[in-house]
Amino acid sequence: MSDTPDSAVRTYTEQHRAAFLADLAEWLRIPSVSAQPEHDGDVRRSAEWLSGKLAETGFPVTEIWETPGAPAVFAEWPSQDPDAPVVLVYGHHDVQPAAREDGWSTDPFDPVIRDGRMYGRGAADDKGQVFFHTLGVRAHLAATGRTTPAVHLKLLVEGEEESGSPHFRALAEERAGRLAADVVIVSDTGMWDENTPTVCTGMRGLAECEIELSGPGQDIHSGSFGGAVPNPATELARMVAALHDTEGRVAVPGFYDGVAELTGTERALFAELPFDEETWLRTAASRATAGEAGYSTLERIWARPTAEVNGIGGGYQGAGSKTVIPSSAFVKLSFRLVAGQDPERIQEVVRSWAEDRIPAGIRHRITFSPATRPCLTPLDHPALQAVARAMGRAFGTKILFTREGGSGPAADLQDVLGAPVLFLGISVPSDGWHGPDEKVELDLLLKGVETTAHLWGELADALR
């Protein structure tokens, strides 16, 4: 659709920028924290708000889809062109927990604009990136003079992504007919950085578990009993310490079975990116790199599976000291998975690894959260090339390719719908997902609008 005048898209976007940002800020004010039951009502309110906004945008079909958990939003805008390809856009309207005392400079649920950025929980992950599709499709219509999009457009915006999407796969299976698409566009990722627009080609999968070890029936006196009974906190530390070998590899037997190793081309493409370790470390708020021997930092976060401690706790954690042997201790672990790894199999090998390590006198409980599959789109796929072209027109520069170290339910859509998954995200690493002072760069957000304004034509051409 090279007949879409890029300047018309830009002008339309600029004209509607203020109203678009005001609407996004309104949405960010709804604390749709899916992990905290006290926010259940807010998650529902967020779904209703979005559904209303999509209807206002022009989507002739908007629906709220119930799940056993939080509701999803579905919208559909058929193309007047009967053989237009069907595109399903995926995003989520729930957000991570956030509280002012976590280190936020301002109320996480009262967004503010400072220095060309909007700060607020969900600004980048993922409300901002869902929201650019609303103005995007309107700019697409305005610039092309169409009354319906060049593709048959569907949107599915779930409400439990930050809680591990426990009901997403079942929802996708149940609604597979309504969701059927030739291609899935996921807008829940990011680009390399502010100056290097990139398309993501895959995400890691995720398996999470909590392991609790119990020793004494209650906290007991470490003087009277210390040194003579197993201490569950010590035993837990030993288990965590055994999770990696000295080369930084995950030491769970069978963990690497089937892992898709990087090709020479993929390693070379990664190496084209302007990676600067110091900058990356600043983004990671870290002072050193670490990890699996034999791989670069980008390879480690994008193409290698990991095991990380997300939380650990047990015994006395208050001020000062308390001389107890804790009754129990727990660790929350997450395993990032890459193409070729099966989450169910990973759960099995982790469980048997852990169970082999329970000493006498210690009881254990291992709980797995629903897992997320990894996914990866081949570099030569025509739809992936169309995304790169649309982005190139918006940004006016060469588009490079990345992957995403995080995880999303995109792979479930790939499985259930049998469609390739493409990633279109404009967030940048400094956006601070899941942390305090999450923000989105307004200029990039608007480039997201422009990209989608171009994308529907590019995809219609590429897939026709």
Added chain:
Amino acid sequence: MSDTPDSAVRTYTEQHRAAFLADLAEWLRIPSVSAQPEHDGDVRRSAEWLSGKLAETGFPVTEIWETPGAPAVFAEWPSQDPDAPVVLVYGHHDVQPAAREDGWSTDPFDPVIRDGRMYGRGAADDKGQVFFHTLGVRAHLAATGRTTPAVHLKLLVEGEEESGSPHFRALAEERAGRLAADVVIVSDTGMWDENTPTVCTGMRGLAECEIELSGPGQDIHSGSFGGAVPNPATELARMVAALHDTEGRVAVPGFYDGVAELTGTERALFAELPFDEETWLRTAASRATAGEAGYSTLERIWARPTAEVNGIGGGYQGAGSKTVIPSSAFVKLSFRLVAGQDPERIQEVVRSWAEDRIPAGIRHRITFSPATRPCLTPLDHPALQAVARAMGRAFGTKILFTREGGSGPAADLQDVLGAPVLFLGISVPSDGWHGPDEKVELDLLLKGVETTAHLWGELADALR
């Protein structure tokens, strides 16, 4: 003083039993909880009550000694015998917190007598055991016809033991002249059980520290950064796992330097005690024993130094999961020390052991709490033998020897006064120190009275 007729002591004790118990009950009604500021007035009231009661008992000198915290009580009863040895009795008049809803069958501060036991907070720890000295010294005088004790008797009853005795060492140093003694008798421990009277010969020392490791400047996304930066919770677990070797020994270099090894006689004496592992495990609320290879359970808790995790924490500890790499994680460790170990030296070796283990990119902070020294009185010490003889006369049976795995400020008296510390306690494990339904066995309490009635003569003979 075998000329003290044991029957005269018994008769005197029985005659004064009712009044003695009524007085103790009155003292237990004062909720002298040193850890709770709202009870500051009660702790003072407890000190005043005790001081008055000691004056009534006959102590010509009774004083309340102020500290920056709760007041201590000091009393002195010089012997008419100018070369009598000087004995200092130590105890405490403050108690642990207690509330009916913690599981008490009756009000913890309204003592009741049921089945030959007095139930109430402080009945055993430590008011009961301080209080037997009052009737004890009167029985001693009555049975021997003396007007002053056979030893120069001093009592120091502190008011902050249950809060970690923060000002005790300074008080002892400041008042060292007044406290000077040939021997210290601590009445704040227990016996093996109801049927096995024992003398405790030592307590373990205690060094406590908190180690905090910091990685990222804030919690960061485990998908975006996982596998490529050091995780402080994982590193902390590795450190804790390295704390012991596979034989259960503390793996900190220099930790065992100077440790007084058990002699064959000591091991044989421990082995004489009617230890039953199943009973002990029930008391420990545990399902298995564990610990340093080559030592029995009693040896492990009494005569071997330990390293225990008292608490550990870091990252996300709420419900469900949160995919972060924690910014920091901490562990609270306590090290029980035995004779021959110097707490300052232990702090040094622990610090350098920990610092040797900090990987690149991780910052650390190690904080030590004030330490407590171990103490141990040799089995052949004449004063210890005198305690055993006095106890044997009261109980009419062979006295065995134990140690105490816990720690107390007794060692400070040993240090400051340069006097050996002996332990005379009649509490039993079922007394429920620090728990609900704390009680003291009345028969044993009266045996405590009789023991002290014999002790002053025995000690005067042994130390003359």
